Amino acid sequence: MNRNKLTGIILFSVFLAFLTENPAVSQVIPVISADEFTRISDSFSEAGGNFSNDNWVSNETSYLEVLDKFIELDIHGGAYIGVGPNQNFTYIANIKPHIAFIVDIRRQNMLQHLIYKVLFEMADTRAEFFSILFSKPLNPNSGIDEDSNISRMIYYFYRAPSDPGMFKDNLAKIENVLTEKYKYPLTDADFSSLDRIFRTFFRLNLEITYNGNAYSWFPTYAQFLQIGDRNNNQRNPFNSREDFLFLKKMHAENRIIPVTGNFGGGKALKAVADYLQENHLKVTAFYVSNVEQYLLRDWNLWLKWGENVKNLPISSKTVFIRWTYQRSYWDDNSFGPRNTTRLQWMIDFIKNFDNNRYSSYSDLILIDYIK
Numbered sequence: 279m280n281r282n283k284l285t286g287i288i289l290f291s292v293f294l295a296f297l298t299e300n301p302a303v304s305q306v307i308p309v310i311s312a313d314e315f316t317r318i319s320d321s322f323s324e325a326g327g328n329f330s331n332d333n334w335v336s337n338e339t340s341y342l343e344v345l346d347k348f349i350e351l352d353i354h355g356g357a358y359i360g361v362g363p364n365q366n367f368t369y370i371a372n373i374k375p376h377i378a379f380i381v382d383i384r385r386q387n388m389l390q391h392l393i394y395k396v397l398f399e400m401a402d403t404r405a406e407f408f409s410i411l412f413s414k415p416l417n418p419n420s421g422i423d424e425d426s427n428i429s430r431m432i433y434y435f436y437r438a439p440s441d442p443g444m445f446k447d448n449l450a451k452i453e454n455v456l457t458e459k460y461k462y463p464l465t466d467a468d469f470s471s472l473d474r475i476f477r478t479f480f481r482l483n484l485e486i487t488y489n490g491n492a493y494s495w496f497p498t499y500a501q502f503l504q505i506g507d508r509n510n511n512q513r514n515p516f517n518s519r520e521d522f523l524f525l526k527k528m529h530a531e532n533r534i535i536p537v538t539g540n541f542g543g544g545k546a547l548k549a550v551a552d553y554l555q556e557n558h559l560k561v562t563a564f565y566v567s568n569v570e571q572y573l574l575r576d577w578n579l580w581l582k583w584g585e586n587v588k589n590l591p592i593s594s595k596t597v598f599i600r601w602t603y604q605r606s607y608w609d610d611n612s613f614g615p616r617n618t619t620r621l622q623w624m625i626d627f628i629k630n631f632d633n634n635r636y637s638s639y640s641d642l643i644l645i646d647y648i649k
Contacts, residue, residue, distance in 0.1 A: 315532035316460045319388070322549040323538040326385030333387065334478060336365040337488035337496045338567070338601045340619040342507040342514075345372050347621055347648065348563075353597055356562030357554050359590075360599075361541075361569055363390060364502075369565055369599065370534065371515035371524055376559060378528065379550050381539040389471050391536035392462065396452045398529040404522045405431055412483040413445035414438040428517040432500045436484055445480045449473060541569055542579030547586040560591045564624065565599040571639040584631045587624065596624040602643050621648040 310318070345368075348354065358375035360366040361382050370378050380391050401407035403424055409416040412435060416422070420434050453472060456462045464472075478490055484500040485492035492498070497505070503514050515521035528534050539546020554561065564587075573579045590596075601619045626646040636642055 310532035310535075312460050312532065315535060316462050318553070319535050319537055320463060322379075322535075322546050322553075323385075323388065324540055324543050324545045326388075326538050327383040327540055329384050331489050332478075333362055333384070333488055334390075334475075334486050334490050335363055335488060335499045335502055338365055338617065338619065339497055339502070339505055340601065340617045341365045341368060342505060343619045344599060344621055345507065345513055348372050351595065351597070351621075351648070353563055353595065356593075356596075357559045358563050358565075359547075359550065359561060360565035361387075361567050362565075363387065364394075366565065367515050367525055368513070369563065370528065371518070371521040372513075373563055374524065375562055376533065377554075377557075378534045380534065380536045381541070381546055381550065382536075383538070383540045385468075385538045386471055386475065388536040388538045389468060390475050391534070392456055393452055393472065393475060395529050395534065395536075396455045398526045399455065400451065401526075404428075404516050404519065405434075407516075407522070408435050410448050411479055412438075413441050413448055413480045414483070415441055415444060424519050428503050428512055428514060431516075432484060432503065436500070440480060440483065445476070449476050452476065540579075541566070541586065542573050542576070542582040543586075544582065548589060551586070551589045551591065554591050560593050561596050561624070562593075563597050563599055564590075567601045568639065570600070570642055571602075574636070574639060580636075584628075587631070588628055590624075592624050594623070594625055597648070598622045598624055598627060600642065600647075602639065618643070622646060623648065 354373050354375075356375055358366075358370055358373055358378040360369060360378065360380050362380075366378070366380055380387070382388065397407055397410050400410055405416055405420070405422045405426070408414070408431060414435055415438065417438070420438075422431055422434055449472070453464075453469065456464060456472075479486060482490065482492050484498060486499045487494045487496040489496060503516055504512055505514070507513055515525060525534075537546050537550065539550075541547065570580075570583070573583045599619065599621060601617075620643060622642075623646070627642075630636060630645055635645060
């Protein structure tokens with residue numbers, strides 16, 4: 279064989295291997311149209327299920343603990359999959375994927391993300407985003423500018439008066455964008471849910487918690503936004519103009535897609551996996567929170583979850599992001615913190631799943647996590 283030809287074959291093989299193991303250099307999908315966004319979100323979705331709480335805002339105060347690991351392990355690009363409400367924005371802003379799917383069993387979560395999507399389109403700044411979300415007019419003499427930190431904004435919005443007329447107008451604008459621009463097939467029940475979601479943020483604003491109760495033991499939205507990492511740095515994306523603009527761009531290009539789906543279901547995650555395969559994208563990170571704790575209560579759901587995971591296009595660098603609030607023994611035989619976020623290589627999960635090493639949620643947290 280000609281030496282140049284042989285060299286070309288070798289180089290091409292190396293390049294293909296590089297693409298396989300590096301999701302960040304996989305094919306970048308084109309900007310998704312409004313119609314395509316709606317088609318994907320609606321057609322990938324399953325029937326909604328029930329959960330014990332509204333989960334308005336995250337209660338996971340350890341969510342920043344893994345951000346430095348993303349940098350250390352070069353976790354970026356590719357496709358992101360997550361569950362739940364606002365903590366996804368932090369992971370998306372740090373990983374900077376080409377596309378993100380938010381898959382949650384609650385249709386309410388999908389509708390809440392549709393509201394966020396419209397807010398990101400309507401707001402040019404972080405302050406405008408909160409002004410619309412809480413229906414609190416932004417005084418031009420507020421002293422808040424594009425570089426203000428989140429604590430300064432919270433100080434302002436705690437004191438700014440709520441405006442019922444602004445709430446009514448903003449809700450009408452959100453519904454109009456979803457029905458006219460995106461032509462999202464919303465049902466009467468969906469409109470009622472949109473009203474309830476937006477009204478809850480209007481009523482409780484910065485005091486809203488995981489379960490909505492302003493006097494619960496869960497952190498308020500204001501507290502969640504101001505949580506620091508281990509070095510006390512506020513790294514929520516709403517503390518950064520650049521992170522906010524990145525999320526705004528992702529939404530403008532319809533690359534953050536909410537889907538109603540059960541992790542142990544037969545449709546949503548399979549549809550996401552097929553879409554990623556078709557677009558030559560690999561999953562970089564899958565934020566599962568503590569959903570597996572519930573899946574383990576039904577062995578059929580657990581087995582289906584494992585099959586759904588194995589169906590995803592991944593690389594050797596694909597990670598799970600898990601959270602636990604349980605007190606359980608860690609590997610040093612001491613009681614661990616009540617609130618912990620950890621990473622695990624997905625290939626290790628699949629190996630352990632196939633070897634039946636998981637019988638409890640503690641096993642998931644303790645076996646083969648990334649230290």
